[in-house]
């Protein structure tokens with residue numbers, strides 16, 4: 001990916017998109033094409049085709065999607081499957097039609113079976129039933145992976161999919177109901193501290209284990225993969241299953257490779273926010289999947305390892321929250 005390459009970051013204002021813009025700029029890239037949701041609705045095939053024909057980007061990071069926590073997935077399942085299928089179908093197809101050199105499609109670890117062996121390897125895809133809470137979203141993402149693979153097989157495109165673990169960092173969504181666990185906890189502990197509340201209630205039993213990756217590390221891994229020399233990058237385009245019988249989608253997990261309990265996470269956020277009240281668990285609320293840890297050995301073998309520890313990442317995320325979400 002040469003320094004003057006024309007790069008389209010779809011969803012450039014989101015958690016991942018904004019981290020990608022920061023990382024690409026830090027690495028000297030300047031030739032960007034971006035559009036806000038209001039400027040270009042990616043669920044509109046006509047608008048997407050016209051955009052690609054006009055701009056002709058060389059590289060695409062598809063970080064636009066309808067994203068949300070357990071509550072949002074439960075309440076808006078139709079929107080989650082329709083919007084994500086439409087966004088990825090329009091962008092991947094237009095990228096092929098307009099000769100994009102490389103495209104990266106972003107999915108999520110919920111694509112793996114609910115009771116997959118841990119840690120989860122890329123080849124565990126489609127080996128068992130999904131977590132029902134976010135199955136519509138997960139199936140859309142699985143369709144996106146298969147679409148990259150099918151276009152690579154039929155048209156010789158160089159499209160890959162990356163599956164990040166749970167992400168957090170600057171530009172996160174702090175909506176009280178629709179946010180993921182870390183922004184939700186940061187908001188809860190902050191509000192408890194400034195209002196001198198004696199305790200904070202955390203959803204579930206506190207026992208599920210989760211893995212979290214700082215958004216800028218995530219972006220660094222994405223740029224690392226897109227800049228790989230052909231000899232390495234082409235090994236990620238998916239196996240020739242008919243010829244070899246090997247099932248290996250064009251898929252790379254991105255994560256830290258270690259996890260912690262929600263209880264340990266809550267205690268880490270309490271420290272980051274400097275709250276000294278009590279933590280209470282509400283077992284009536286859903287725990288979700290018992291454990292979700294990514295196997296990141298494929299990415300590590302390519303030479304990339306996560307750098308930002310939980311304490312440093314949470315401190316940065318809390319600074320961002322204070323700066324952008326506190327009146």
Ligand SMILES: NC(=O)c1ccc[n+]([C@@H]2O[C@H](COP(=O)([O-])OP(=O)(O)OC[C@H]3O[C@@H](n4cnc5c(N)ncnc54)[C@H](OP(=O)(O)O)[C@@H]3O)[C@@H](O)[C@H]2O)c1
Nearest residue numbers: 011013014015016037041042064065067106107108166167
């Ligand atoms: N956050 C995580 O923990 C996590 C974990 C694993 C994977 N991922 C993946 O990473 C990708 C990005 O997620 P994120 O956390 O960065 O989400 P995000 O912060 O919600 O960003 C998504 C971006 O997509 C844009 N967008 C949504 N619908 C659009 C449409 N119809 N047309 C144009 N733009 C649209 C949004 O713009 P508006 O805000 O203006 O609507 C927003 O800027 C997703 O594919 C997600 O699956 C995220």
